[in-house]
Amino acid sequence: MATSMPPRTPLPPLRVPGQPTGGPPPKKRRANESISTWRLTDRIGYFLMWAAGLLVVAIGLGIVGFMAIKGLQYLRPVLLTSHPQADLDQSKSGGFFDPLVGTVLLTVIGIAIATPIAVATAVWIVEYGRPTWLARVIDSGIEIIAGTPDIVLALFGLVLFQQGIFGWMSFRAEDGAVFGRSFLTAGAMMSLIALPMVFAATREGLQAVPAHVREASYGLGKTRAATIRRVLLPSVKSNISTGAALGMGRIAGDTAIVVVLLGASLRLDPEGGIFGILQGTGGTLTSYVYNNSPAGEGNAAQKAYAAAFVLLLIVIGLNFAVDAIARRGARANGIETSRLGGS
């Protein structure tokens, strides 16, 4: 449809060399070289486009710069290693060691649940994918999960994990009611946030593996299962890592599930060893920032800035990891990866 579009601007009159044209002799220049010959509307559009591009740069650098200044201003090494205290005075409210541990714990749990399921789903869809309708339904199912707001996932997790059979994941009140809020339950819901990203990255990698690689493996007498395990999965390893790093960034940055499903408390539950911590409530850096902002109860802007800066560093670090993994994977496979995809 677009190819048949006639040009809107009238063509300039054809000049034939040597023929008298009247007026000054034609200047030698490439057509459309200077925007001063453009129509006004085009020039306005061109200007707005530059403005938009520069605004993106300004916003990005502004956010990072502002957070870096405020973060370095208020961040002290002792904040990273001291426990938070409930105190209105900012000099007495302690650091954010517990939220930091909470972020790491939750991210690890979430990605540990998400990766096997996402990789299995991607492998099944690309390598088997029969019956076709089921593959298509599962494909759209993952898209639906990706489009579900995190707050809805949090409420779903709350009602799901308050069922009796999941009692072991959190703790029970004396009357037998299951509390439903813990690192395990929140991590399980967080896995749904990371799952679509790991899935998309793995599927893209598998689809980029040329068919002759599989055929060579079958030709050597390997079964499909052995081909997947020995040939395909090693060759999409970097894609899986990319997706996992992206997913970890999303988990570390999510707040709604932490507030609803982890309790967003200041400290970890100290009882019962490592499994007791996993069964207990806690908080992460995101909930710490939320609670210490003017919107929360703490209202300690300095602590919020410092924690937000650490959080931003973690997320940016994960994104750099994505780049590094993708570059190494591209070198290993000789496949060009897109630079702005992966959303």
Place this chain on the structure above:
Amino acid sequence: MLDRLRQPWTDRRAELTLGALACSVLLVIAFMIAFIAVKAWPSFNANGLSWFSAKGNVDQQLDAMVNSGANPTKADYQLGAWPLIYATLLTTVLSAACALVFSLLASIFIVEFAPERLRRLIVPIVRLLAAVPSVVYGLIGILVIVPFIGGSLISPGRKESVQYVIQLSGTSLIVAVVVLTVMITPIMIAMTVDGLHSIPRSWKEGAVALGVNRWRAMWTVTVRAARPAIMAGVVLATARAIGEAIMISMVAGSKGFAPNPADGITFLFEPLRTMAATIVEDSESINAPAMQASLYAMALLLLAGGFVLSIGSWLAKQPLKKYGVRS
């Protein structure tokens, strides 16, 4: 069928295992819809269609639910959620519209006009903006933009003009829309840039060869051909915006108030609270059954919205397949 049975048993087993794991995704969705719908039912049942209407102060209704105890009567479920629905629609539509214009211009810049060195800077920045957690956006919003708006942009006269209806403190619709726009623009840019890249270069070169300038060729040929990708980006970003809870609850004032466009400019400075923000803020009192049902009803609405938008993005992407664009 026989053919498949003749496969080695390990293969069959692998297929079944992987297929079962893949189906678990569907199981999760089915459970999600079922559980949330069951929990939401009492609220819809008690209110009927008037759940969607405006009746009285929604904040008072929610407060009454918290105090209604463990065995609420039907009157305790009383809720007219229109201010919250209206706030959700308002923030989502406004920010999606702003982000569409902004991201389209920025994408054209990235794809076609940016000098190479600037392009190398802008692409990581877009990815960074997409990765910044919403709570950080909220923090910047409430500590930087809100004081600025409340202190400098809202004149005392404007505050007095509506002081018997609502307090203007700076936490407002405009801050929510601005920050939300910044949050969803990177998503749109990513989709739009992919779409613009996928249009064959020769189409635009043909237009340029016919004497159209570069901007017009881009605008009338490439952008027009990439409309499905742009639409898919808008839908994806809208899905993100509709469920944004934390940032909105921080910067939008969290009052169950419906900003009135008839107020002129003041409209932009009025506080509001979306459904997602309501869920986050009232999740502490979720053990009160009436409150629980109301919050799950809102979640069901958001889930339905996400569902519709997922289908919408799938439909929008269909025409792209013919250019060989995946995902």
